[in-house]
Amino acid sequence: MIHFKNVSKVYPTGSKALDDVTLDISKGEFVFIVGPSGAGKSTFLKLIMREEEATSGEISVNGYNLVNIKKRKIPYLRRTMGIVFQDFRLIDKISVFDNVAFAMRAIGVSEKSVRKRVEYILALVGLSEKSARKPSELSGGEQQRVSLARALVNNPELIIADEPTGNIDPELSYEIMELLVEINKRGTTVIIVTHEHNLVNEFGGRIIKINNGKIVGDYIREVEQ
Amino acid sequence: MKFRSSGYLIKEGFKNILNNRMMSLASIGVLISCLLITGAAIVTSLNARSFISSIGDENMITVYLDPEMSDIDALKLGAQIDKLDNVRSSEFYSKTKGIEEYKEKLGDELFASMQGDQNPLPHSYKVRLDDFSKYEETVKSLEKIDGVFNISNRSELAGKITKLNQLVTYVGIAAVIILGLVTLFIISNTVKMTMYTRRFEISIMKSVGATNAFVRIPFLVEGMAIGFISGILSSIIMIAIYDPVIQAIRNISYVIYEASIPISEIWPYIALAFLGSGILIGAIGSFISVSKYLKKEGGEILGW
Ligand SMILES: Nc1ncnc2c1ncn2[C@@H]1O[C@H](COP(=O)(O)OP(=O)(O)OP(=O)(O)O)[C@@H](O)[C@H]1O
Ligand SMILES: [Mg+2]
Numbered sequence: 001m002i003h004f005k006n007v008s009k010v011y012p013t014g015s016k017a018l019d020d021v022t023l024d025i026s027k028g029e030f031v032f033i034v035g036p037s038g039a040g041k042s043t044f045l046k047l048i049m050r051e052e053e054a055t056s057g058e059i060s061v062n063g064y065n066l067v068n069i070k071k072r073k074i075p076y077l078r079r080t081m082g083i084v085f086q087d088f089r090l091i092d093k094i095s096v097f098d099n100v101a102f103a104m105r106a107i108g109v110s111e112k113s114v115r116k117r118v119e120y121i122l123a124l125v126g127l128s129e130k131s132a133r134k135p136s137e138l139s140g141g142e143q144q145r146v147s148l149a150r151a152l153v154n155n156p157e158l159i160i161a162d163e164p165t166g167n168i169d170p171e172l173s174y175e176i177m178e179l180l181v182e183i184n185k186r187g188t189t190v191i192i193v194t195h196e197h198n199l200v201n202e203f204g205g206r207i208i209k210i211n212n213g214k215i216v217g218d219y220i221r222e223v224e225q
Numbered sequence: 226m227k228f229r230s231s232g233y234l235i236k237e238g239f240k241n242i243l244n245n246r247m248m249s250l251a252s253i254g255v256l257i258s259c260l261l262i263t264g265a266a267i268v269t270s271l272n273a274r275s276f277i278s279s280i281g282d283e284n285m286i287t288v289y290l291d292p293e294m295s296d297i298d299a300l301k302l303g304a305q306i307d308k309l310d311n312v313r314s315s316e317f318y319s320k321t322k323g324i325e326e327y328k329e330k331l332g333d334e335l336f337a338s339m340q341g342d343q344n345p346l347p348h349s350y351k352v353r354l355d356d357f358s359k360y361e362e363t364v365k366s367l368e369k370i371d372g373v374f375n376i377s378n379r380s381e382l383a384g385k386i387t388k389l390n391q392l393v394t395y396v397g398i399a400a401v402i403i404l405g406l407v408t409l410f411i412i413s414n415t416v417k418m419t420m421y422t423r424r425f426e427i428s429i430m431k432s433v434g435a436t437n438a439f440v441r442i443p444f445l446v447e448g449m450a451i452g453f454i455s456g457i458l459s460s461i462i463m464i465a466i467y468d469p470v471i472q473a474i475r476n477i478s479y480v481i482y483e484a485s486i487p488i489s490e491i492w493p494y495i496a497l498a499f500l501g502s503g504i505l506i507g508a509i510g511s512f513i514s515v516s517k518y519l520k521k522e523g524g525e526i527l528g529w
Pocket of ligand 1: 011012013015016017035036037038039040041042043044
């Protein structure tokens with residue numbers, strides 16, 4: 001479902017963020033990308049969602065060949081994935097419900113389907129009661145769940161979470177992780193980018209270690225649940 | 226684009242205008258001035274053209290005869306006029322016909338007492354020339370004919386009006402270009418500001434797979450709505466001003482007033498042109514800034 005072959009990314013500033021990366025991630029996998037700051041983790045995600053273009057190498061994601069993808073196809077590539085941003089990226093002027101609905105309206109889904117689906121997803125992340133609140137009236141963990149709900153709402157094949165546990169206390173990050181595991185059990189591929197080795201140790205799965213733009217480790221860690 | 230989401234998108238466009246009130250008002254103000262100046266130039270030019278065609282060929286001279294002259298003598302005089310070198314044709318225009326025309330234009334009461342012997346108008350001939358450049362010589366020869374009292378022609382007025390019309394056309398074109406550019410600039414800036422204030426939403430929309438066309442629609446709606454509102458207001462102002470101006474011209478020159486295009490005939494065109502060009506300028510203005518913006522991706526949109 002994700003295929004990188006000899007991929008390098010050099011930013012216009014000259015910094016080499018990824019250096020000859022080759023890897024495959026299959027459907028249904030639960031993957032951690034770990035590495036120190038500046039290792040190239042976010043760059044890896046940006047290449048997957050085609051916010052950035054690789055300098056060299058081959059990338060294909062969910063059936064799209066990103067080397068020669070047409071500009072007008074990029075939105076359709078992005079509809080196959082849901083992204084939880086590190087800073088949540090919620091719109092504070094509008095309610096929790098509308099924040100989640102936003103992702104469906106943005107791709108032209110009818111209001112009727114929007115309502116049903118958003119209600120379902122908010123229940124899934126345990127926020128049904130707070131759907132009329134503004135994001136700023138929620139705790140950090142709750143905001144993150146809104147962000148996750150938005151990533152899930154269009155039923156993507158792939159969920160990517162960039163530092164999902166970055167700004168919140170360990171207890172909350174645990175909640176989020178359990179949700180992601182639950183989603184993965186339903187068949188969705190999950191990629192989690194993180195600094196936190198604790199999480200990795202606790203939840204296990206496939207672990208890809210990046211350092212200085214290179215893959216320095218790729219193994220599966222089994223954990224007793 | 227799916228039709229079912231159009232209501233949502235249009236609503237978003239109008240929200241943009243309200244959220245961005247100052248710039249929207251500025252755009253509307255500038256667009257109205259642009260439309261009104263352009264419209265005034267075009268309407269003036271149309272009226273000038275109508276006037277020029279109403280006075281016919283420029284090489285028409287009216288020869289007024291001695292008011293005391295009898296009908297027979299006046300008719301006979303035609304032969305002498307026709308004999309002149311540069312005369313192509315002449316047409317007798319009796320004083321009875323003259324008074325009838327005045328009656329028609331200005332109403333019965335005033336001219337009722339001016340029938341028959343009371344008619345103060347002279348007989349006249351409408352004379353057409355072969356070569357207008359020999360105008361002066363021909364006028365001199367005409368003046369030499371016994372019984373010719375006065376010679377008037379409108380060629381001078383027509384010439385002036387033609388020049389004025391040219392001036393109005395040039396000024397109009399210049400005004401359209403300059404104000405058009407200013408308006409485009411202002412509207413595209415208004416939309417750019419809205420996009421800037423909504424950059425966060427735009428980046429989220431793009432990250433969840435909104436097409437550029439979809440992201441663009443609310444901003445196009447914003448530009449077009451600004452154009453539409455300006456078009457309506459300009460039409461109202463123009464139509465309100467047009468008739469008083471025409472009436473004022475009546476006091477200055479009846480001839481020009483008479484040739485002017487009545488409001489009842491011209492207002493649908495004014496309204497249509499204002500609405501059409503307002504919406505078009507609004508759409509182009511927002512299209513320019515939106516297209517530039519939509520080339521950006523992710524962090525670039527947010528300026529990170
Ligand atoms: N837009 C950019 N322009 C220039 N250089 C960039 C850009 N984005 C990232 N870089 C550089 O590329 C390298 C990898 O950055 P990246 O953001 O992928 O790291 P990261 O692993 O996500 O780090 P962190 O854990 O701090 O988020 C860094 O050296 C960074 O400075
Ligand atoms: Mg990062």
